[in-house]
Amino acid sequence: MKNIAVILAGGSGLRFGTETPKQFPMSVMENKFTKVRKIVIGGQERYQSTLAALKAFDNRGDFNILLHDAVRPLVNHSVIDNVLKALNQYNAVMVAVPAVDTIIKASSDNKITMVPDRQWLRNAQTPQAFKFNILKKAYNLAMADNNFSHTDDCGVVFHYLPEEPIFIVDGNYENFKVTHKEDLILLEKMLLLKQKTE
Numbered sequence: 001m002k003n004i005a006v007i008l009a010g011g012s013g014l015r016f017g018t019e020t021p022k023q024f025p026m027s028v029m030e031n032k033f034t035k036v037r038k039i040v041i042g043g044q045e046r047y048q049s050t051l052a053a054l055k056a057f058d059n060r061g062d063f064n065i066l067l068h069d070a071v072r073p074l075v076n077h078s079v080i081d082n083v084l085k086a087l088n089q090y091n092a093v094m095v096a097v098p099a100v101d102t103i104i105k106a107s108s109d110n111k112i113t114m115v116p117d118r119q120w121l122r123n124a125q126t127p128q129a130f131k132f133n134i135l136k137k138a139y140n141l142a143m144a145d146n147n148f149s150h151t152d153d154c155g156v157v158f159h160y161l162p163e164e165p166i167f168i169v170d171g172n173y174e175n176f177k178v179t180h181k182e183d184l185i186l187l188e189k190m191l192l193l194k195q196k197t198e
Helices: 046-056 077-086 132-141 153-160 180-195
Strands: 003-008 065-071 091-100 111-115 122-129 168-171
Touching: 003 046, 003 168, 046 132, 046 153, 065 077, 065 132, 065 180, 077 091, 077 122, 077 168, 091 153, 122 153, 132 153
Parallel strands: 003 065, 091 168
Antiparallel strands: 065 122, 091 122
């Protein structure tokens, strides 16, 4: 089955604290990427960017679609390969790593209301991957729901197609999200380390 990867890079980067969106500071030079087929205008919210991608590739039959955050530039081939293998058996796949911190649930008045068992908690990463028609079906249901709240793509499938199992592929901690300026320092160090070991 054909695979189409979508790099979601439409965010405004408000938490990053600069005028330039966070996904562009280290990619300002022109590159000759041979596999780029389309550049689609994204939306203000993540789900709007996903909808734009679904529209751009509609009417192509069924295929695998992988959605990856541009702000996770260190995803490796092994994770992507494992995601594609999982799509041979499942229609929806998420990448995640075990939570290393204790997670608490807080009340509106800032008191702990729950401390979930950490062994069952995961931090979600990307790519998230789907059979195209499954993701399209879930979003069609979401867009018809007046109470739809913004969430990630696996969240849309989980909520609107609850009978559809979402398989979890092990990610790795290098596949972190560049959210704050300080994350760029870590990213630069990791890229330098990779250059030295290659």
